[in-house]
Amino acid sequence: MFPEEKIIKLCAKKHIKVGIMGGTFNPIHFGHLVTAEEALKQFCLDKVIFIPTGNPPHKTSGILAGPEDRYLMTVIATASNPDFFVSRIEIDREKTSYTIDTLKELKNIFSDRAGLYFITGADAILEILSWKEPREIMQYCSFIAATRPGYDIKKIEELKSKLDSFSTNSFKAQIYLMEIPALAISSTDIRNRIKSNRSIKYLLPESVSNYLLKHGLYK
Numbered sequence: 001m002f003p004e005e006k007i008i009k010l011c012a013k014k015h016i017k018v019g020i021m022g023g024t025f026n027p028i029h030f031g032h033l034v035t036a037e038e039a040l041k042q043f044c045l046d047k048v049i050f051i052p053t054g055n056p057p058h059k060t061s062g063i064l065a066g067p068e069d070r071y072l073m074t075v076i077a078t079a080s081n082p083d084f085f086v087s088r089i090e091i092d093r094e095k096t097s098y099t100i101d102t103l104k105e106l107k108n109i110f111s112d113r114a115g116l117y118f119i120t121g122a123d124a125i126l127e128i129l130s131w132k133e134p135r136e137i138m139q140y141c142s143f144i145a146a147t148r149p150g151y152d153i154k155k156i157e158e159l160k161s162k163l164d165s166f167s168t169n170s171f172k173a174q175i176y177l178m179e180i181p182a183l184a185i186s187s188t189d190i191r192n193r194i195k196s197n198r199s200i201k202y203l204l205p206e207s208v209s210n211y212l213l214k215h216g217l218y219k
Contacts, residue, residue, distance in 0.1 A: 019048035020106070020118045020141065022090075022099065024056055024187070025070050026063075027212055028077045029204035031185040035146045038180045039119045040083055043144060047083055048119070050074050054090040054097045057132070062191050065217045067091045076207045098132045103140040116141035125175060126155055129162075138163065142174035148182045194218040 021036050028050075036048045052070045065073075071091050078084035089105055090097040099118070106116060122145040128134050145156060156177060163173035185203050193200050195218060200209055212218065 015112075016046040016114050017044065018106075018110070018114045018116055019043070019045040019144070020051060020103075020116055021048055022051045022053065022102070022118070022120070024053045024064065025050070025074045026065055026187050027070070027190060027204060027208055027217070028074050029185050029187060029190060029208075030202075031183045033077060033205075034183055035119060035121075035180055036084065037081075038146070039117070039144050039178060042178055043117060043176065045083075045117060047085060050078060050084060050086045051090055051102060052086070054093050055095065057096050057098060062188060063218050065212075069212075069215060069217060073208045073211055076211055077205045079207075100131070100133045100137050100140070103137060107140055117144050118142070119144045119146065121145065122147045122151060122153075122156060122177070126159055128159070134163075138173045142176065144176050144178050146178050146180050149179060151179070153177060191218045 019036065019039050021032065021039075023032065025032065032050075036050070039045060040048050052067065052074050054067050056064075068091070071086065071088065075086045078086055089102055093101075103116065103118075110116075118141045120143065125143055125145040128137070128143075131137060147153065147156075156175065160173060160175050163175075190200050190203055192198075193203075194212070
């Protein structure tokens with residue numbers, strides 16, 4: 001059973017709140033998992049769906065592992081949490097993966113039975129006006145922007161004002177800030193560590209580390 005089908009069963013009982021955690025997950029690490037867990041608890045989400053990007057529109061610096069490897073690492077990393085699901089919705093899409101296309105597809109699946117909350121980093125949300133169809137995106141979901149302690153939210157507030165300026169009476173851009181622990185972990189750093197034979201212990205789940213080392217990823 002696909003994760004969307006499992007969530008549809010939950011929707012049959014009540015209207016639910018679903019977090020959408022998109023990314024290349026190249027590889028997935030504890031920073032991603034902590035962000036998803038914090039969003040789940042702080043915003044009382046019912047479930048979080050991790051959606052590994054299939055063919056990302058923006059270039060990724062360094063080596064990009066294959067979509068199946070990134071999907072499997074995400075499945076492995078989230079397997080112990082019953083509130084986390086992993087979707088193939090973008091992995092199985094042959095064309096370029098755009099957020100708006102994914103949101104439309106999820107909206108068709110869930111209809112009005114689920115509210116969608118797109119979880120991303122505060123720096124990423126600042127680039128939303130460069131995304132494909134940003135105005136339409138805002139009609140399909142609310143955004144949860146993860147920040148580190150001490151993050152200057154001035155730019156976020158400016159973005160919200162700019163988005164509100166072209167919003168209509170029928171919808172307003174919803175961007176919620178979420179402070180998370182200061183975990184200085186990045187996929188880029190993990191890839192660089194692997195390439196230079198440095199330790200990646202305690203940066204990502206051991207099961208994910210075992211997988212990528214076994215398959216020779218990022219060498």
